[in-house]
Amino acid sequence: MAKVLVVTSGKGGVGKTTSTAALGAALAQSGQSVVVIDFDVGLRNLDLVLGAERRVVYDLINVVQGEAKLSQALIRDKRVETLSLLAASQTRDKDALTEEGVGRIIAELREKFDWVICDSPAGIERGAALAMRFADVAVVVTNPEVSSVRDSDRIIGLLDSKTLRAENGERMEKHLLITRFDPAREMRGEMLKTEDVLEILSIPLLGVIPESEEVLRASNVGSPVTLNAPTSAPGRAYMDAAKRLKGEVVAMTVPTERRAGLFSKIFRRAA
Amino acid sequence: MGNPSGRQVRSRNLSVTDVTSAARPSIRFRGHSLIALVVVPEEPVSDWLAHLDGLAQRSPGFFASRPVILDVSHLPHDRDSLRALVADLFTRGIRVMGLEGADAAVLGPDLPPVLTGGSPTGQLEIPTGKLKTQPNGGPERPRPASLLIEDPVRSGQSICFPDGDVTVVGSVSSGAEIIAGGSIHVYGTLRGRAVAGSGGDTKARIYCRKLEAELLMIDGSFRTDDEVQPELRGRPVQAWLQDGAIALASLD
Numbered sequence: 001m002a003k004v005l006v007v008t009s010g011k012g013g014v015g016k017t018t019s020t021a022a023l024g025a026a027l028a029q030s031g032q033s034v035v036v037i038d039f040d041v042g043l044r045n046l047d048l049v050l051g052a053e054r055r056v057v058y059d060l061i062n063v064v065q066g067e068a069k070l071s072q073a074l075i076r077d078k079r080v081e082t083l084s085l086l087a088a089s090q091t092r093d094k095d096a097l098t099e100e101g102v103g104r105i106i107a108e109l110r111e112k113f114d115w116v117i118c119d120s121p122a123g124i125e126r127g128a129a130l131a132m133r134f135a136d137v138a139v140v141v142t143n144p145e146v147s148s149v150r151d152s153d154r155i156i157g158l159l160d161s162k163t164l165r166a167e168n169g170e171r172m173e174k175h176l177l178i179t180r181f182d183p184a185r186e187m188r189g190e191m192l193k194t195e196d197v198l199e200i201l202s203i204p205l206l207g208v209i210p211e212s213e214e215v216l217r218a219s220n221v222g223s224p225v226t227l228n229a230p231t232s233a234p235g236r237a238y239m240d241a242a243k244r245l246k247g248e249v250v251a252m253t254v255p256t257e258r259r260a261g262l263f264s265k266i267f268r269r270a271a
Numbered sequence: 272m273g274n275p276s277g278r279q280v281r282s283r284n285l286s287v288t289d290v291t292s293a294a295r296p297s298i299r300f301r302g303h304s305l306i307a308l309v310v311v312p313e314e315p316v317s318d319w320l321a322h323l324d325g326l327a328q329r330s331p332g333f334f335a336s337r338p339v340i341l342d343v344s345h346l347p348h349d350r351d352s353l354r355a356l357v358a359d360l361f362t363r364g365i366r367v368m369g370l371e372g373a374d375a376a377v378l379g380p381d382l383p384p385v386l387t388g389g390s391p392t393g394q395l396e397i398p399t400g401k402l403k404t405q406p407n408g409g410p411e412r413p414r415p416a417s418l419l420i421e422d423p424v425r426s427g428q429s430i431c432f433p434d435g436d437v438t439v440v441g442s443v444s445s446g447a448e449i450i451a452g453g454s455i456h457v458y459g460t461l462r463g464r465a466v467a468g469s470g471g472d473t474k475a476r477i478y479c480r481k482l483e484a485e486l487l488m489i490d491g492s493f494r495t496d497d498e499v500q501p502e503l504r505g506r507p508v509q510a511w512l513q514d515g516a517i518a519l520a521s522l523d
């Protein structure tokens with residue numbers, strides 16, 4: 001049965017698009033069929049991170065408005081054939097997204113894929129609201145700093161009230177993904193401690209992705225870090241997070257050897 | 272129609288003595304602070320009223336005995352249309368205690384007064400559950416004057432319960448607020464705003480297991496985070512009103 005997953009955060013620039021691409025590619029590599037959808041109408045990015053920007057003919061808005069069929073708009077990845085992309089429109093207005101249209105597309109994608117991953121825009125407006133509207137599972141992306149955590153908290157409140165699932169009285173599965181984590185800065189007290197972030201947000205931890213040059217390098221060559229550098233620290237962290245999404249139990253280690261002890265401790269608390 | 276929002280209306284206690292005529296007793300005034308419901312009609316008004324009827328059907332008693340403020344700042348109006356609207360609301364059991372954003376030219380003794388100085392308290396949750404009536408049509412049981420919240424209260428959420436105490440089992444986030452007519456109990460960390468005694472209950476208190484609040488308010492008196500003694504931060508604390516000011520003490 002297909003799972004619809006939204007990658008969301010409230011705050012901008014925390015790593016939603018990076019995480020959508022990395023988790024989508026990791027799940028696809030493990031044999032699952034995956035479609036990633038860019039909801040950031042007007043500021044599309046996911047096509048770039050996946051290196052598909054020159055292959056976009058039709059986009060989400062075209063399909064919502066009935067100008068193209070879903071099959072015409074889906075772009076299949078050249079490296080992993082079980083991974084597809086539905087791009088956002090760079091030129092259209094985000095008001096062109098309608099709840100009815102998005103609902104219809106998601107229902108159709110549910111028939112075809114194991115995972116439908118929605119890359120939410122920042123903020124809490126229409127685009128973000130529609131990206132989460134039909135989700136079964138949410139990955140809340142947070143950087144270990146105060147404003148990001150507060151925005152994530154706000155988003156969790158919306159996930160629990162404004163999604164179809166919440167309105168039907170069903171539970172929304174939520175996971176916390178801490179990204180751009182820098183152990184040295186955490187030690188110096190320049191970043192919130194992982195334990196504090198977990199305490200404030202009180203949802204289970206999916207993974208901790210370290211700050212790394214590899215992420216920039218991967219997006220510059222248009223390849224998710226889990227394909228471009230699967231054995232790098234962020235690559236391994238995303239691979240593990242993808243396994244946990246599938247329900248596998250993987251010990252929580254931060255992918256830099258020094259601090260493994262702390263994270264196995266946190267994992268026990270959050271599990 | 273959007274959700275109605277709450278508005279805190281506050282005034283100070285006054286006692287005015289007329290010094291020129293010492294023979295007469297002083298005239299006493301009393302302050303009163305309450306949460307009013309602000310309703311914001313939209314055009315076309317007939318559609319909006321139809322929406323309102325739907326809401327009243329889903330949540331019977333929602334408007335009963337609530338002070339209501341009519342915000343017409345976005346509604347083109349003249350004296351006659353405003354009078355008609357107030358009358359339309361009256362027939363629905365909604366008594367308008369004041370106007371906001373009304374054109375000064377249309378005001379008169381036949382319309383409610385214009386209010387200023389209220390402070391918004393955020394959206395009020397409209398109860399979706401129907402009022403419970405006994406299966407045999409007998410009288411309803413009185414509702415206990417307390418509200419239990421088992422989930423964390425997240426940033427941006429506003430819980431408003433003018434009728435009594437609010438108990439939160441989890442934490443109240445930074446950017447969230449609890450407004451209670453009575454006392455507030457938070458068994459997690461209180462990081463947001465807690466407003467107790469919102470209807471003028473000077474006996475109301477605020478209790479929390481870990482104090483990191485942005486604001487504590489009881490019956491209009493408040494303390495911000497800056498004014499909390501450092502040794503009480505992060506501790507189990509209670510707050511109450513003493514001589515018109517907020518007092519704090521550790522609970523352990």
Ligand SMILES: Nc1ncnc2c1ncn2[C@@H]1O[C@H](COP(=O)(O)OP(=O)(O)OP(=O)(O)O)[C@@H](O)[C@H]1O
Nearest residue numbers: 012013014015016017018122180210211212215216
């Ligand atoms: N773990 C990381 N290490 C280093 N850089 C990172 C990491 N994660 C993300 N970045 C960088 O941060 C920037 C923002 O990332 P991304 O576009 O994924 O964020 P976003 O949340 O999708 O942003 P928006 O809100 O604008 O959609 C990018 O330049 C990305 O390469």
Ligand SMILES: [Mg+2]
Nearest residue numbers: 016017040045
């Ligand atoms: Mg993005």
